[in-house]
Amino acid sequence: MTTATGTLPRSASLIQDFLDVDRIRDDFPILHHPVRGGRALVYLDNAATTQKPRQVIDRIVRYYSEENSNVHRGVHYLSEVATDAYEKARTTVKRFIGASDEKEIVFTRGTTEGINLVAQSWGRKNVGAGDEILITAIEHHSNIVPWQLLCEEKGARLRVAPVNDSGELVLEEFARLLTPRTKLVAFGHASNALGTINPIRKMIGLAHAAGAVVLIDGAQGVPHLHIDVRDLDCDFYAFSGHKVYGPTGTGVLYGKEAILDAMPPWQGGGDMILSVSFEKTTYNALPYKFEAGTPNIEGVVGLAAALDYVSAIGIDAIATHEQDLLHYATKRLLAVEGVRIIGTAAEKASVISFVLEGVHPHDIGTILDQEGIAIRTGHHCAQPLMMRFNVPATARASFAMYNTREEADALIVGLQKVMELFR
Numbered sequence: 001m002t003t004a005t006g007t008l009p010r011s012a013s014l015i016q017d018f019l020d021v022d023r024i025r026d027d028f029p030i031l032h033h034p035v036r037g038g039r040a041l042v043y044l045d046n047a048a049t050t051q052k053p054r055q056v057i058d059r060i061v062r063y064y065s066e067e068n069s070n071v072h073r074g075v076h077y078l079s080e081v082a083t084d085a086y087e088k089a090r091t092t093v094k095r096f097i098g099a100s101d102e103k104e105i106v107f108t109r110g111t112t113e114g115i116n117l118v119a120q121s122w123g124r125k126n127v128g129a130g131d132e133i134l135i136t137a138i139e140h141h142s143n144i145v146p147w148q149l150l151c152e153e154k155g156a157r158l159r160v161a162p163v164n165d166s167g168e169l170v171l172e173e174f175a176r177l178l179t180p181r182t183k184l185v186a187f188g189h190a191s192n193a194l195g196t197i198n199p200i201r202k203m204i205g206l207a208h209a210a211g212a213v214v215l216i217d218g219a220q221g222v223p224h225l226h227i228d229v230r231d232l233d234c235d236f237y238a239f240s241g242h243k244v245y246g247p248t249g250t251g252v253l254y255g256k257e258a259i260l261d262a263m264p265p266w267q268g269g270g271d272m273i274l275s276v277s278f279e280k281t282t283y284n285a286l287p288y289k290f291e292a293g294t295p296n297i298e299g300v301v302g303l304a305a306a307l308d309y310v311s312a313i314g315i316d317a318i319a320t321h322e323q324d325l326l327h328y329a330t331k332r333l334l335a336v337e338g339v340r341i342i343g344t345a346a347e348k349a350s351v352i353s354f355v356l357e358g359v360h361p362h363d364i365g366t367i368l369d370q371e372g373i374a375i376r377t378g379h380h381c382a383q384p385l386m387m388r389f390n391v392p393a394t395a396r397a398s399f400a401m402y403n404t405r406e407e408a409d410a411l412i413v414g415l416q417k418v419m420e421l422f423r
């Protein structure tokens with residue numbers, strides 16, 4: 001079974017009907033909404049964003065119908081109700097990722113904002129000229145550019161641990177690149193472009209042994225793997241709500257309390273202060289110090305509903321089902337003439353990147369779209385990784401809890417049509 005560190009279930013392919021997928025699909029109204037002139041939607045773009053269950057949509061409607069107010073500001077009834085809902089959501093997130101305290105849960109707009117927060121606050125304070133930041137070759141731009149900006153500003157050096165031809169981190173190289181100058185190590189839990197699941201427990205151990213602070217980009221981890229930040233012992237873990245069935249514009253930055261406490265605020269405004277005078281401002285306690293301005297209250301309560309939904313189904317059951325789809329679709333794809341899968345790591349999240357000989361990925365995406373099949377094509381915000389594999393772009397199918405083997409079959413039929421058109 002899935003463990004606290006995010007190991008995938010080994011027996012996945014044996015358990016085809018672990019989830020009641022029909023019942024789950026009933027919870028997602030959009031899956032029953034035809035596209036492209038009446039075609040059934042086959043939504044295989046879940047790594048970009050997941051669809052939302054009725055439980056999340058209804059929660060947002062209820063928030064605006066019965067609870068809407070600003071938080072932490074009013075003494076009136078609605079402000080209390082909204083504040084209560086917002087803070088209860090923090091507790092839900094805390095439990096979901098195994099944090100010790102609500103103070104360690106900072107609400108953000110998404111993974112990107114969480115990483116930028118750490119770069120701008122922790123980074124500016126702790127990284128200096130000649131210091132190093134270590135990332136890996138499979139990072140999303142959101143886990144590259146904030147560090148480049150910081151390095152440029154501080155005269156620090158960005159180092160990159162390589163991946164092998166399967167898209168797996170070369171752990172010995174990663175270890176070799178950790179030096180006494182390494183201040184921070186930042187890596188994805190799982191790759192959005194290839195699916196590779198990193199051996200994060202080992203990586204965290206190595207980074208800590210070298211005296212570095214560790215940030216995990218969990219955008220593609222939280223939707224598929226059980227997360228226990230205390231057990232992992234990472235210093236920061238950032239993720240996006242919209243990739244785990246929650247609303248867009250929501251995210252979480254987990255940080256160890258002592259580390260967050262020592263960090264300066266990164267944005268100024270309402271809610272992050274205790275008192276303001278023209279001479280001096282004192283800052284609010286954690287986590288409010290990092291939540292300047294009116295937050296995305298509706299989004300946060302929707303995110304809590306999404307995490308409750310995932311918990312009720314069970315992340316282990318979801319992982320088992322997704323692994324079944326991954327293995328089934330991989331096998332069927334490999335049987336299609338001209339298909340080459342980019343990213344063949346032993347441990348993968350339910351993401352399959354591929355190219356089709358003689359066909360540009362955008363053409364694949366456009367033709368599949370005419371059949372109602374949604375995949376993503378392009379560089380997946382991981383251009384250095386595309387260069388590593390010598391491809392300008394790939395087609396990417398990514399599976400979620402509501403996908404079925406029949407949808408994987410539809411993808412294969414669609415690809416056969418693509419091949420016929422280009423033959």
Ligand code: C6P
Nearest residue numbers: 047048110111112140142192219240381
């Ligand atoms: N990847 C994809 O189609 P935001 O945009 O902040 O919610 O997430 C950014 C991000 C960071 N890290 C990883 C590993 C990601 O996959 C993403 C988002 C989407 O693959 C959109 S580019």
